Amino acid sequence: MIKLYSTLLLLFFCLFSQAQNEIQQYKTYYATGSYAGENILILRQFNQAAQQSYLIVNPQTLETQIISSRQVAVKPITFQEFGTFLKNTPYYKALQTAQEQSLNLQDAGIIHGFPKEKGITLTIDLCPSHKPLDRNIFTSLIAAFQKEERPVPVALSITGKFMLSHADDIRWLQELQKTGDLDITWTNHTYNHHYNPKAPLNINFLMEPGTDLNFEILGLEQAMIERGLLPSVFFRFPGLVSDQKLVNQVTSYGLIPIGSDAWLAKGQASHAGSLVLIHGNGNEPIGVKDFIKLLATEKSTINQQQWLLYDLRSSVENEFR
Template sequence: MMSRTLLAKLPPLCLSLALLLVFCVLPAHAARITGYRVIREPVCDRAGKRLLAVRSFERDGVPRLLVVDPETLASYDLPADSVKKSGDAGADLFRSTRLARALERYNSPPYRLQNGGAVRAETEVEGLFLTVDLCPSKRPFERDLFEAAAALGRGRAVPVAVMISGVWLSTHPQELAYLKDEIAAGRLAVTWVNHSYHHHYDPKVPLPENFLLAPGTDPLQEVLQTEELLLSQGLVPSPFFRFPGLVSDGGLMQRLKELSLIPVGSDAWLAKGEVPRQGSFILVHGNGNEPKGVKLLLPILKDKAPRLLPLPVAFGPNTGAL
């Protein structure tokens, strides 16, 4: 930021322009999130719609709830007083929902060290699911891939799942502002997927002791810190999670289930030579760490113009049971 001495020497008009420039580049004010707790409570909104409250917290001192529609898999940040508990009847109904079925199916044995959970659409669909990992990185942001995706919309918001780490989010305010602008302009419809906070990785360590399996890692805090950070920025975490490196074990899977989160892997990690087909979860990195994947993706988006689908569509039909 400019020093007071330098600002004092500027003419009035230049001073105004300088101050405007300074404040434009500062990150947007983040809300204060406190009292963040994991819950699982069936609730109803004022219209009688049944939802599942999965987190309670205060934002700038005001009680809020993070809730998930268990049929559409959409998530919402709602005032706590805008819903009411639905009791045992709601709990019974939840067990037959789309969310409950996905949690049971994808967080259960057999457990794989890599690429556990959902890797593609459950049913036949006409389209692909674009998932973009934003692991911690100091390399340039891959803006081209988001622009190429947005160009497919032709006036409609294009769905993209952004797998975001807390460290990337907290160190890239300008890139985050760009994504927010694309959403506000109706060019992108982003599903915010938790990708852990620190995303620890040591290339010299074997997978069973790496990523979230590294000794001393607190998986609960890795999840919750990222959720809090998203909410502080006015972004709503989805009921999905991508393991760093796609590495996990049975203990991590069970923890995700307790947190009401569905693990999302991939059957089309482009940089590893995997070829997408209808229903695939495409995996690329938008943080500059894996340019090969972006280089392979851009011709797919520009030449083949695939239909990109929202991530919840992959998890079976919406039965409308609630």
């Protein structure tokens, strides 16, 4: 009887905790305000644990944060008014640049990092996969930069399907954040990451007819927040595939599309300032091998702090400041 009672009590607390994390009425909501002495832009509004909250971004640093609506007085604006209120900010300039660099079927948006010295901006895609997270990437990063750069900055392009099927891997990454080993920029890579290997690119990935873009973007963000992940203002198109219409739709959510000028598994070499792309979902061993080789090649310059990894947010900020 006591064992049954304990089991029921544990179940109650689990369900209660889950209910506390659940989010209702998650939606786009644009407004300006001041928080902690800084001008901010509100991107999303939602209810969680009987409290209304905002997802905000500092348009100067591109840092996001979740705050209570009680903590800030806001002035609602429309997306069309971004230019009026955010005109000279790195965030708005990056958003505009991403829109302008969207004519190609692949690799729209910002495709190059902007460090002042030699180094790269590393982005790792976590597309849906039945294979485990390639943890060797992260342990190699931490080992390579443990004396020169801690925490190690990395942008992870997360999908909903990977997040839901790799809960242990996500918790492992979160623990590396808590211990100060990694500084992760969580990039929106859509909830489902639809892909049809038989379909041409112009009707594939997010361009597949019938795709619910609102769910792909907001559904993922909501699931991320419920699991303790903080969405950034960056977005990576599945397959790097898009057209001008789709880019305009994505930017209307306040998100900055990023591509890559160095997809290692495709034989694209990295250079100073490259926005490097590898996959950490176990499906791209060649790209991972090439990146580990790159770390070994640059070992001496890493030790001399002449070859570093750059935070995606600060790279964009420095370029558009």
